[in-house]
Every structure is written in C-alpha cells, then in structure tokens.
Amino acid sequence: MENKIKKLIIYTILAICGLMMVVPFLWMLTTSLKSQTEVNKGNVGFFSLDHYTEYSSPDGKKYAAKIVHENGEETVVTIFDKSGDIILHEPQPITIQLDEDGIKKDFTFTSGEYLKVDSSRIKTVKKFRLHWENYVNAYKKVPFGRYFLNTIFIALTTLVGIITTSALAAYAFARMKFVGKDFLFYLFISMMMVPQPIYLIPSYLILNYIGWIDTYYALIVPWMANIFTIFLFRQHFKTLPQDLFDAASIDGCSRFGMLWQIILPLSKPVIATASIFSIIGSWNSFMWPLVMTNSPQLRVLQVGLSYFSQEAASQTSLLMAASTFSVLPLLILFLIAQKNIIASYSSSGMKE
Amino acid sequence: MKKKSFSPYLYILPAFIIILLFRFIPIILSFFLSFFDWKITGPGGFIGLDNYARLVTDKYFWQSMLNTFYVVIYVVPFSIILSLLFAVMLNGIKKFVSFFRTLYFIPFVTSMVAVSIIWKIIFNQQSGLANYFFKMVGIEPLKWLAEPTGIWTMFMSNFNIALPHWMGGPSLALFCIIIVSIWKSVGYNTIIYLAGLQNISNVYYEAAEIDGASKKRQFFNITLPLVSPTTFYVMMMTTITTFQTFSQVYLMTGPPIGGPQGTTKLIVYYIFEQGIDKNDFSYASAVALVLFLIILGLTLFQRSTEKKVHY
Numbered sequence: 097m098e099n100k101i102k103k104l105i106i107y108t109i110l111a112i113c114g115l116m117m118v119v120p121f122l123w124m125l126t127t128s129l130k131s132q133t134e135v136n137k138g139n140v141g142f143f144s145l146d147h148y149t150e151y152s153s154p155d156g157k158k159y160a161a162k163i164v165h166e167n168g169e170e171t172v173v174t175i176f177d178k179s180g181d182i183i184l185h186e187p188q189p190i191t192i193q194l195d196e197d198g199i200k201k202d203f204t205f206t207s208g209e210y211l212k213v214d215s216s217r218i219k220t221v222k223k224f225r226l227h228w229e230n231y232v233n234a235y236k237k238v239p240f241g242r243y244f245l246n247t248i249f250i251a252l253t254t255l256v257g258i259i260t261t262s263a264l265a266a267y268a269f270a271r272m273k274f275v276g277k278d279f280l281f282y283l284f285i286s287m288m289m290v291p292q293p294i295y296l297i298p299s300y301l302i303l304n305y306i307g308w309i310d311t312y313y314a315l316i317v318p319w320m321a322n323i324f325t326i327f328l329f330r331q332h333f334k335t336l337p338q339d340l341f342d343a344a345s346i347d348g349c350s351r352f353g354m355l356w357q358i359i360l361p362l363s364k365p366v367i368a369t370a371s372i373f374s375i376i377g378s379w380n381s382f383m384w385p386l387v388m389t390n391s392p393q394l395r396v397l398q399v400g401l402s403y404f405s406q407e408a409a410s411q412t413s414l415l416m417a418a419s420t421f422s423v424l425p426l427l428i429l430f431l432i433a434q435k436n437i438i439a440s441y442s443s444s445g446m447k448e
Numbered sequence: 449m450k451k452k453s454f455s456p457y458l459y460i461l462p463a464f465i466i467i468l469l470f471r472f473i474p475i476i477l478s479f480f481l482s483f484f485d486w487k488i489t490g491p492g493g494f495i496g497l498d499n500y501a502r503l504v505t506d507k508y509f510w511q512s513m514l515n516t517f518y519v520v521i522y523v524v525p526f527s528i529i530l531s532l533l534f535a536v537m538l539n540g541i542k543k544f545v546s547f548f549r550t551l552y553f554i555p556f557v558t559s560m561v562a563v564s565i566i567w568k569i570i571f572n573q574q575s576g577l578a579n580y581f582f583k584m585v586g587i588e589p590l591k592w593l594a595e596p597t598g599i600w601t602m603f604m605s606n607f608n609i610a611l612p613h614w615m616g617g618p619s620l621a622l623f624c625i626i627i628v629s630i631w632k633s634v635g636y637n638t639i640i641y642l643a644g645l646q647n648i649s650n651v652y653y654e655a656a657e658i659d660g661a662s663k664k665r666q667f668f669n670i671t672l673p674l675v676s677p678t679t680f681y682v683m684m685m686t687t688i689t690t691f692q693t694f695s696q697v698y699l700m701t702g703p704p705i706g707g708p709q710g711t712t713k714l715i716v717y718y719i720f721e722q723g724i725d726k727n728d729f730s731y732a733s734a735v736a737l738v739l740f741l742i743i744l745g746l747t748l749f750q751r752s753t754e755k756k757v758h759y
Contacts, residue, residue, distance in 0.1 A: 106540060110534070116631075117552050117631070118554060120566045120567060121566070123566070135575050140575050260462070261462040261463040261466065264462060268460050269460070273456075274456040277456075280460065284463075284467060287467065291739075291740070293692055293694070293716045293736055293739065294475065294737075294740045295471060295475050296719070296723070296736070297481070297719070297723040297729050297732045297733055298477035300723070301477070302469065302474060317466065317470075320462075320466055321462065321467050351455065380558075380560065382561050386698075387724050401565070402561055402698070405699060412572075415565060415569070416566070419565050422559065422561075422562050427554070427558065430553075430557045434546075434550045437553075438553055438639055441636060441639055442642065
C-alpha cells in the first residue's frame with residue numbers, strides 16, 4: 097500500500113514537470129489561434145472567447161458593428177459585412193447631442209460611414225472561434241516558403257557532405273595504416289570541443305576573403321565535415337571483423353569497393369544517428385547563418401523567424417503562428433522517430 | 449602498389465581540407481587577430497597586448513563576464529539536480545517511461561529561436577502567461593524581462609532588507625534567461641543520466657537491501673557515487689553550452705539587446721556585438737580567446753578531478 101502511494105507521488109511529480117515542459121508549446125498553439133484583439137485586451141489564458149459587437153437590423157438581419165459613440169438610447173456605429181467592408185451608412189451627416197458637464201453640445205459625424213441606431217439593437221456576443229487565418233497571414237507576411245526551402249536545401253546538402261567526408265575519413269582512420277594517423281586523429285579530436293563563438297569571427301574573415309559571404313556556400317561547405325561524426329564512424333568501423341575484409345580482398349574487391357559494399361551496408365544505424373544530429377543541427381542553427389548572410393532570399397528558417405519576431409513584435413498571434421509552423425516539421429519528425437532519436441543522443445553522450 | 453601508399457591521405461583529404469579551413473585556421477587566426485588592429489578597414493598593424501589592456505578596463509566586458517558567470521552558476525547545478533531527480537524517478541517506474549522521456553526531450557530538439565520567442569511572450573508584462581498566472585493567484589505582476597533589479601534584492605525587499613548591490617544576484621531579466629536555459633537543457637541531461645543509471649548493476653542495491661540500508665542511503669552511497677562519471681560529463685557539457693548562450697539574449701531581451709541596463713548582456717553576445725556589429729574583429733577575437741581559455745581551463749580542471757574520483 098505504501099508502495100502504491102509512493103508510485104502515485106512519483107507519477108504526479110513526473111506528470112506536473114512533464115506538463116511544464118510542454119505548457120509553453122501548448123500556449124504557443126492556443127495563442128496562435130486567437131484573435132489579436134483578444135490578446136491585446138489581456139485575454140491571454142489558454143482559452144478565450146471572441147467578443148463581437150452585433151447589430152440586429154429591423155428586418156432581422158445581423159451585422160458586425162463597431163461602436164463609435166454611445167449616447168443613452170442612441171448609438172452611432174459603423175456596420176461591416178463579412179469581408180470587413182463598411183456597409184449600411186447614412187448618406188447625411190449624423191448629429192447627436194452630447195451631454196458634457198451639464199452643457200449640451202452638438203457633435204456631427206461627417207464622413208458618412210456611420211449609422212445612428214437604437215441602443216437596444218446593439219449587443220455584445222461571445223463566441224469561440226479558432227483563427228486559422230493567423231497562419232495564412234503570418235506565412236504571407238514574409239516569404240516563409242523561401243525560408244523553408246533554403247533550410248531544407250542546406251540541411252540535405254550538408255547531410256550528404258557530412259556522411260561522405262566522414263565515411264571516407266573514418267575508413268582511413270579505422271582500417272588503414274599510414275604515417276601520422278594518430279597525430280591527425282588527435283588533431284581532429286582536439287578541435288571537436290572548441291565552441292563556435294571562438295572561431296566565428298575568423299571564419300567570417302576567411303569566408304569574406306574567399307568571397308563566400310552571403311552565398312549558400314558559406315552555409316553549407318564549412319559544415320560538410322564534422323569531427324564528431326568522423327569519430328562516431330571510426331568507432332563503429334573498428335568493430336567490424338577483419339575476416340570480412342580479408343574475404344573481400346581475396347575476391348578482388350578494391351579498397352573503395354569495401355567501403356561501399358561492406359562497411360556502409362553494415363553501418364546503417366550509425367549513419368542514421370549521424371543523420372539525426374546533422375539534420376537537427378542544420379535546422380536549428382542560428383548564429384552562423386545570421387552572421388554569414390545578409391540577403392533576405394538567403395535567410396534560413398531560424399533567421400527569417402528572428403527577423404519576423406522583430407517586425408511583428410506586437411502581433412503575438414501571428415508570431416505564435418509562425419513559431420508553430422517553424423517548429424512543427426522537426427517536432428513531427430521527432431515524435432515519429434523519438435525512440436531512435438533519444439537512443440542516439442543517449443548512446444553518443446558517453447562515448448568519450 | 450606505389451599508389452596504395454598515399455591513398456589513405458586521399459580518403460582523409462575532403463574532411464581535412466574543410467576542417468583545416470574552417471576550424472584549424474580560424475582557431476589559430478583568432479589567436480593572431482587578437483594581437484593586431486583589424487577592423488572593417490582591413491588588417492592594421494601589430495599592437496601587442498593593447499586589445500587585452502583595453503579588455504581589462506572595459507566595464508562592458510566585465511559586466512558581460514559577470515552576467516555569464518551568473519547564468520552558468522545558476523543553470524548548471526539546477527539543471528543537473530533536476531535531471532538527476534527526473535532520471536531517478538523514471539528509473540524507478542515501469543509504465544509511461546518512454547512517454548515522459550519524449551515529453552522532457554521536446555524542448556531540447558526545438559530550435560532556440562522559436563523557444564526564445566515563445567518565452568519572450570510568456571514573460572511579456574501585459575500579454576504574457578507568467579503575469580496572467582500571477583494575477584490569477586493574486587501575486588503582484590512583475591516586469592520580468594524589463595526588470596534590471598537583482599533577484600535577491602527583490603526577494604529581500606519583501607522582508608524590508610536592503611541588500612548591497614553586489615549581493616543582488618542576477619537581474620530578474622537575466623533570471624528569465626536562466627529559467628529558459630534550465631528548461632531547455634533538462635531533457636538532454638535526463639536522458640544521459642537515465643543511461644548512466646541503467647549501467648549501475650543491481651547487485652549493489654540488492655546487497656544494500658540485505659544490509660537494511662534505507663532508500664535515502666542507497667541513493668547517497670550507491671547511486672550518486674556510481675553515476676559520477678555521468679555527472680562529470682553532464683556538468684562539462686552543460687557548462688560549455690551555457691557559456692555559449694546567445695539566441696536567448698538576441699531574441700528575448702531588448703531593445704536594446706542585452707537590456708535592461710545591460711544586465712542580460714552575455715559574453716558571446718558581446719563577441720557578436722564587437723565583431724559583427726562594430727566590425728572590430730581584433731577586439732572581438734581577444735574576448736573570444738578569453739572565453740576559450742576559461743572553457744579550456746574548466747574542462748581541464750573537471751577532467752583532472754574526474755581522474756582523482758574513482759569507484
């Protein structure tokens with residue numbers, strides 16, 4: 097019995113903490129579907145109802161209205177149709193009497209966009225509605241399509257590059273003998289842990305010297321080799337039995353042929369792991385593309401989203417919609433392959 | 449046959465060229481740059497240690513350093529303790545383990561940019577979730593990312609105690625970044641800890657059980673010592689990544705970025721500001737090199753203590 101209570105407590109704590117991990121994302125989702133007007137009014141909880149002002153005309157039709165002035169039994173309103181155009185206005189200017197500090201004054205609405213109606217015909221309606229149009233509006237506001245394509249293109253080319261260069265180098269490090277092998281390997285490893293901010297500025301100068309600043313090359317080529325992946329591949333290639341290679345050698349298989357025909361088919365899990373790291377890394381990389389590119393058409397998703405967050409700073413709903421569709425592809429990928437992805441991270445963590 | 453003798457180098461060549469050009473040379477270059485006067489106008493002359501002399505008297509450098517240390521000092525222990533707790537709890541249950549693991553891991557795989565944007569709005573004074581909750585439970589709303597006052601100053605003022613400025617701790621704005629960093633890193637660390645815990649043989653616990661050791665003692669005398677290699681690894685990784693905090697500063701704070709009153713300016717943002725915004729490549733390199741030395745020093749220190757601790 098005591099054990100059961102303990103279990104219950106553990107599950108409760110884990111569930112509460114788990115909720116804290118996803119609450120920001122849930123809130124992002126619910127905010128992305130709200131009307132900006134409600135958010136600006138401070139209705140920032142997870143759910144809120146939209147408040148509409150509605151005008152019921154004498155012939156029984158209902159219209160969206162905006163109150164311009166309320167004066168007792170008379171209200172001056174603007175009436176809209178569904179597409180937001182102003183309809184139902186009075187051709188003549190409207191004059192109503194205002195009561196200010198006991199002094200009666202005439203006030204005239206001149207532009208002819210107004211309608212004087214009976215106050216009883218105006219009421220506030222609460223309605224729950226999901227504002228999917230936020231997604232369309234955010235997507236239209238800046239060229240997110242282009243950002244997505246840039247990101248996918250860069251992620252895929254980088255991925256192909258990393259797998260190729262790493263397989264070749266790891267093959268040499270794992271299964272060949274040559275002068276300076278250990279020195280080269282440790283030179284590589286020693287640079288693995290150097291953080292990006294250290295080499296950011298000189299890399300910028302080098303790319304600038306080659307003329308690659310503000311080109312796709314700057315976003316792809318420097319990332320086409322990855323020391324950690326070489327290391328990961330080498331560890332795996334070393335475990336393959338020598339007999340395989342001896343047999344292939346007798347059959348006349350060339351050195352390169354062995355890599356292609358023996359090693360790679362036996363390395364699918366480790367290639368998958370490296371691909372996961374590479375894709376997540378490319379997709380989420382921010383500082384490098386921010387520094388190395390200027391043109392809007394070269395923006396990757398993260399940089400585009402960052403600029404959008406400055407432009408649309410006050411439009412929370414749009415911003416949350418943009419954030420949602422930016423994280424969604426990777427999130428879906430993660431949820432589909434979560435078992436493999438987590439296993440990859442947890443196994444590669446302690447391989448030093 | 450002769451061809452075979454150099455072919456290993458051909459295999460390494462593609463990776464080697466890229467690593468040479470975009471890792472090795474930049475790292476060496478950053479060292480040289482810091483002794484020159486290289487600005488947007490191009491390479492200037494050798495100026496010896498001038499950049500470093502400037503750095504010593506640069507109060508913004510010291511402020512960024514202090515802010516960065518605050519972040520590291522708060523994020524690393526909290527992230528480690530929380531993730532160890534989560535891992536121990538997950539290790540003790542059978543159902544829903546993979547569900548919780550997935551849940552905790554989501555922040556880690558999500559981009560820092562999106563995460564920063566979400567949290568910036570959560571901490572928004574008017575339209576944020578944080579103040580919404582505060583209002584709901586009747587706590588006075590806070591200024592969060594716009595609050596330059598130290599968290600301990602704020603906390604102690606509840607008891608009418610005025611702390612001296614240096615004891616104030618990180619500003620509330622910086623504390624928001626700390627929260628985000630902990631939240632983001634816990635998932636990965638939990639996974640690593642979980643793998644570490646699963647490596648501990650059950651034999652120890654069975655023996656302890658026979659000896660009548662309590663669960664608490666088992667945790668402190670078996671789990672904690674035997675999981676210490678993982679702790680060292682997690683500590684090192686979290687320290688290194690936390691020192692590099694950039695996106696949160698760039699996206700969550702300001703305008704101006706690093707505000708309020710520079711209390712959220714972190715060292716990597718300072719490198720970015722000096723090097724990229726102001727094109728003072730040499731000075732930025734000097735700052736980067738100091739960061740490098742600190743990280744290197746900490747790594748070596750952690751490695752050497754790790755070697756002394758053996759179970």
